[in-house]
Amino acid sequence: MEAVVDRARAWAQTERHFEVDAEQLRACLLAVLPADRVLCAPEELAPYECDGLSVFRAQPLAVVLPQSEDEVVAVLKVCHEMGVPVVPRGAGTGLSGGAMPHPQGVVLSLARLNRILAIDPVARTARVQPGVRNLAISEAVAPYGLYYAPDPSSQIACTIGGNVAENSGGVHCLKYGLTVHNVLAVRGFTASGEPVAFGSVAPDAPGYDLLALTIGSEGMLAVVTEITVRLLPKPVVAKCLLAAFDSVRAAGEAVAAVIAAGIIPAGLEMMDRGATVAVEDFIHAGYPTDAEALLLCEADGTEAEVAEEIARMKAVLEAHGATEIRVSRDEAERLRFWAGRKAAFPAAGRISADYYCMDGTIPRRAIGAMLEAIREMESRYGLRCLNVFHAGDGNLHPLILFDANVPGEWERAEAFGVEILERSVALGGTITGEHGVGVEKINQMCVQFTPEEREAFFQIKAAFDPDGVLNPGKAIPTLHRCAEYGKMRVSGGALPFPELPRF
Amino acid sequence: MTDETQQRIISEWQKRLHTARERRQPVRIRGGGSKTHLPWCRIPDEAVVIDTRAWRGVERYEPTELVVTVRGGTPLDEVEALLAERNQWLPFAPPRFRAGTTIGGVVASGLSGPTRLGHGTVRDAVLGVRLLDGRRRVLRFGGEVMKNVAGYDVSRLLVGSWGTLGVLLSVSLKVSPVPPASATRRFAMTAVEASRQLNRWAGQPLPLSAALWADGTLWVQLHGARAAVEEAGVQIGGERVAEDEADALWQHVRDHREPLWAVPDGLVLWRLSVPPTAPITEVGARFWFEGTGGIRWVVAPPDWDGFAYAAQLGGWAWRWQGAASRWMSARPETVAAIEARVRDVFDPDRLFGDGPFGEG
Ligand SMILES: Cc1cc2nc3c(=O)[nH]c(=O)nc-3n(C[C@H](O)[C@H](O)[C@H](O)COP(=O)(O)OP(=O)(O)OC[C@H]3O[C@@H](n4cnc5c(N)ncnc54)[C@H](O)[C@@H]3O)c2cc1C
Numbered sequence: 001m002e003a004v005v006d007r008a009r010a011w012a013q014t015e016r017h018f019e020v021d022a023e024q025l026r027a028c029l030l031a032v033l034p035a036d037r038v039l040c041a042p043e044e045l046a047p048y049e050c051d052g053l054s055v056f057r058a059q060p061l062a063v064v065l066p067q068s069e070d071e072v073v074a075v076l077k078v079c080h081e082m083g084v085p086v087v088p089r090g091a092g093t094g095l096s097g098g099a100m101p102h103p104q105g106v107v108l109s110l111a112r113l114n115r116i117l118a119i120d121p122v123a124r125t126a127r128v129q130p131g132v133r134n135l136a137i138s139e140a141v142a143p144y145g146l147y148y149a150p151d152p153s154s155q156i157a158c159t160i161g162g163n164v165a166e167n168s169g170g171v172h173c174l175k176y177g178l179t180v181h182n183v184l185a186v187r188g189f190t191a192s193g194e195p196v197a198f199g200s201v202a203p204d205a206p207g208y209d210l211l212a213l214t215i216g217s218e219g220m221l222a223v224v225t226e227i228t229v230r231l232l233p234k235p236v237v238a239k240c241l242l243a244a245f246d247s248v249r250a251a252g253e254a255v256a257a258v259i260a261a262g263i264i265p266a267g268l269e270m271m272d273r274g275a276t277v278a279v280e281d282f283i284h285a286g287y288p289t290d291a292e293a294l295l296l297c298e299a300d301g302t303e304a305e306v307a308e309e310i311a312r313m314k315a316v317l318e319a320h321g322a323t324e325i326r327v328s329r330d331e332a333e334r335l336r337f338w339a340g341r342k343a344a345f346p347a348a349g350r351i352s353a354d355y356y357c358m359d360g361t362i363p364r365r366a367i368g369a370m371l372e373a374i375r376e377m378e379s380r381y382g383l384r385c386l387n388v389f390h391a392g393d394g395n396l397h398p399l400i401l402f403d404a405n406v407p408g409e410w411e412r413a414e415a416f417g418v419e420i421l422e423r424s425v426a427l428g429g430t431i432t433g434e435h436g437v438g439v440e441k442i443n444q445m446c447v448q449f450t451p452e453e454r455e456a457f458f459q460i461k462a463a464f465d466p467d468g469v470l471n472p473g474k475a476i477p478t479l480h481r482c483a484e485y486g487k488m489r490v491s492g493g494a495l496p497f498p499e500l501p502r503f
Numbered sequence: 504m505t506d507e508t509q510q511r512i513i514s515e516w517q518k519r520l521h522t523a524r525e526r527r528q529p530v531r532i533r534g535g536g537s538k539t540h541l542p543w544c545r546i547p548d549e550a551v552v553i554d555t556r557a558w559r560g561v562e563r564y565e566p567t568e569l570v571v572t573v574r575g576g577t578p579l580d581e582v583e584a585l586l587a588e589r590n591q592w593l594p595f596a597p598p599r600f601r602a603g604t605t606i607g608g609v610v611a612s613g614l615s616g617p618t619r620l621g622h623g624t625v626r627d628a629v630l631g632v633r634l635l636d637g638r639r640r641v642l643r644f645g646g647e648v649m650k651n652v653a654g655y656d657v658s659r660l661l662v663g664s665w666g667t668l669g670v671l672l673s674v675s676l677k678v679s680p681v682p683p684a685s686a687t688r689r690f691a692m693t694a695v696e697a698s699r700q701l702n703r704w705a706g707q708p709l710p711l712s713a714a715l716w717a718d719g720t721l722w723v724q725l726h727g728a729r730a731a732v733e734e735a736g737v738q739i740g741g742e743r744v745a746e747d748e749a750d751a752l753w754q755h756v757r758d759h760r761e762p763l764w765a766v767p768d769g770l771v772l773w774r775l776s777v778p779p780t781a782p783i784t785e786v787g788a789r790f791w792f793e794g795t796g797g798i799r800w801v802v803a804p805p806d807w808d809g810f811a812y813a814a815q816l817g818g819w820a821w822r823w824q825g826a827a828s829r830w831m832s833a834r835p836e837t838v839a840a841i842e843a844r845v846r847d848v849f850d851p852d853r854l855f856g857d858g859p860f861g862e863g
């Protein structure tokens with residue numbers, strides 16, 4: 001792990017250096033917050049050293065745990081005046097190092113701003129603080145027959161503030177959209193502590209769409225302190241169909257065929273055999289473990305609507321070579337079908353010391369080709385990879401298995417991941433579908449965007465945060481970094497696409 | 504269009520932007536010329552015009568990927584006809600106002616038709632853009648895939664930017680399968696009853712697609728799976744409207760046609776966007792609403808202050824026509840300052856004018 005910590009330090013140092021007097025900073029924070037909301041001791045800071053991507057770690061100078069907007073503003077003002085980096089943090093489940101601390105900065109945890117402020121069942125909205133957990137919203141509005149649609153697999157833990165910052169998705173987003181489609185308005189503060197509000201509970205808002213810029217901005221444009229979400233009526237029933245295939249390519253083609261038939265499933269997920277076996281050993285969902293690929297295909301709506309759609313989906317899958325099809329007979333069976341898919345990450349954790357989750361998105365038609373390419377990479381890098389997919393939207397989550405205690409394995413896992421991401425761009429896709437760039441994919445941003453596009457991103461950042469203190473160094477690589485990365489790639493020579501075409 | 508032709512047109516436009524900047528001349532982006540009745544789209548005599556109509560064509564259409572990539576000057580009609588061949592559509596049904604509306608204009612104006620209630624808006628459907636900005640940079644954001652969080656979401660920033668940040672060279676849009684069945688139901692109701700009823704329905708799993716209340720009548724369009732539309736029709740009741748009458752009605756609403764959108768001389772048309780459950784009062788000389796009550800149209804005397812009225816309801820207003828010192832509700836100072844700096848990113852010299860955003 002020591003090597004990993006060094007890398008994080010090196011990351012911070014290639015970016016701008018901040019001169020900060022740690023003692024003075026802590027004194028100023030203690031002047032605006034009660035002592036139990038300012039953490040400074042190394043053992044208190046330890047849990048905050050990383051997010052869900054634990055290979056990247058750094059120790060901040062302090063962690064603050066404000067309990068009100070006023071306290072958030074007070075912290076922002078102290079840091080702004082002293083020129084101290086501020087890294088917002090929700091539950092720390094992020095998978096790209098977005099909430100990784102800055103070694104000369106403060107971690108601003110929003111976890112204690114965790115109240116649901118208002119539920120309006122008639123207007124179908126809920127106004128919540130950023131530290132509210134994703135699932136807690138749906139639980140709170142369930143008595144009204146409503147729910148909040150985006151459902152990341154981490155939904156029992158991750159916060160709505162983190163969802164906004166990452167534009168998180170879930171297994172139902174092909175039909176119901178991502179965070180950006182389900183958040184109506186946010187309130188928050190700029191790095192200098194100025195209040196801002198974007199979006200509206202009206203059907204639209206005047207002026208430029210700054211809400212869209214804020215969603216998915218990885219905590220770099222504003223600190224969000226209040227969110228109004230759209231709620232949807234719960235479908236009367238949902239049914240899930242499980243289909244087995246004897247090749248990943250056939251399963252990939254079946255996915256395209258479902259869409260071509262004019263069906264938008266409520267969920268459309270795919271797992272390869274490695275993932276199926278790992279999950280089955282763990283959860284006993286009853287998956288056929290001899291199939292090369294499984295599809296989970298969900299229909300929701302009224303009874304008649306679901307019956308109609310399941311019949312159509314079944315016909316398409318049969319015509320495209322499904323070797324076995326099961327339709328959930330009741331809610332318990334439907335949940336069992338999903339339980340396996342939702343446990344894919346922990347299942348990987350069970351069979352391997354560590355795993356590294358990738359997040360590229362590619363056109364659906366390329367799914368089969370991508371899986372075959374990954375299989376070839378497995379043997380080249382000497383590491384196993386389990387594949388789970390939000391197949392409906394072409395979002396891949398290859399889980400590369402490695403052991404950080406075996407010298408060289410992490411480096412190989414990382415190179416493997418990089419190759420998948422750069423292949424995603426080459427196939428007309430993107431390096432990140434929903435987990436964000438953070439520190440993890442910052443080099444691949446050099447591959448996906450031109451210097452002028454990256455310049456525009458920096459300019460947008462400066463439009464919100466002219467002093468550059470909010471989560472600095474994340475998501476957008478400097479020209480210098482990309483030049484260095486270019487050199488590394490050429491001299492390393494290991495990459496199969498020296499001149500990747502941009503999509 | 505060959506690569507050379509594209510390169511030639513872009514260079515030509517870059518040159519025009521450069522000269523305009525040197526000479527301090529305004530630049531205006533002209534698509535189909537279909538929104539000429541909107542005062543902020545008026546092109547000043549001294550302006551350099553970038554006419555996008557030569558910049559047309561579908562770059563890529565992948566029905567199974569649910570995405571179409573189209574050059575900015577492509578007529579909307581052409582795109583819709585192409586999608587219809589594969590039984591797909593742009594579900595936000597943008598207004599056309601007049602023949603010739605371009606995709607660039609659709610995205611730049613950010614306007615969506617009545618089906619936004621059930622199928623979302625143009626903002627929801629935008630996946631990626633290619634832009635020629637006021638600094639003469641050709642930039643690409645987003646892409647053709649459904650999920651993409653690499654970099655800030657500039658594609659959506661450009662929706663509703665009214666040509667003030669740059670020329671939309673191409674746009675990738677998410678398309679949808681046309682739902683198999685639709686039906687329109689009619690009810691005699693007051694505006695207050697209609698909005699209350701609609702909000703109640705919207706909280707239930709019904710395939711609501713569009714709604715309009717005008718002159719004591721509520722019209723509701725259902726759109727979805729055959730079974731769902733049939734069941735919902737029975738559930739909500741009302742009177743079934745014949746198919747061609749319903750089609751004519753929704754086209755009318757989509758394109759803001761007269762007589763409903765007719766504004767007598769001396770009166771002013773306002774578009775209010777307010778929380779759908781805000782109290783409904785039939786203000787002005789004429790009043791009608793779309794959706795569950797969130798988009799309210801008011802024909803009012805010239806001295807009526809739609810901005811103040813909408814603010815009181817928790818929303819905002821758009822003065823839809825006529826000379827005015829302001830067309831769109833003002834934003835708080837901190838937000839306006841960020842908007843101005845965002846404009847600096849793409850058009851520091853303010854070549855493209857203020858669109859509907861500034862003081863008139
Ligand atoms: C097992 C597992 C499964 C997952 N499944 C999914 C999935 O299906 N779909 C998906 O999209 N993601 C998934 N994720 C990733 C992760 O859960 C999401 O990115 C989530 O939105 C992060 O929320 P968080 O509260 O943990 O945020 P953090 O990790 O604490 O922070 C994430 C980013 O948001 C910023 N941030 C947090 N709060 C605020 C705020 N209030 N204001 C401004 N910026 C803020 C941080 O600075 C950071 O950049 C998964 C993660 C795990 C561990």
Ligand SMILES: Cc1cc2nc3c(=O)[nH]c(=O)nc-3n(C[C@H](O)[C@H](O)[C@H](O)COP(=O)(O)OP(=O)(O)OC[C@H]3O[C@@H](n4cnc5c(N)ncnc54)[C@H](O)[C@@H]3O)c2cc1C
Nearest residue numbers: 532534535536537538539544575607608611665666670671
């Ligand atoms: C009274 C009056 C008289 C007029 N007389 C004339 C005249 O004589 N000659 C003339 O040429 N025009 C005239 N116009 C100009 C007319 O306003 C513009 O042609 C038109 O508004 C530009 O948009 P559009 O109608 O093509 O609509 P759309 O194409 O729908 O465009 C609407 C908005 O989108 C922007 N836009 C369109 N395409 C793009 C793109 N690709 N990228 C970025 N932004 C884009 C436009 O700048 C505009 O803000 C007149 C207007 C008025 C009100």
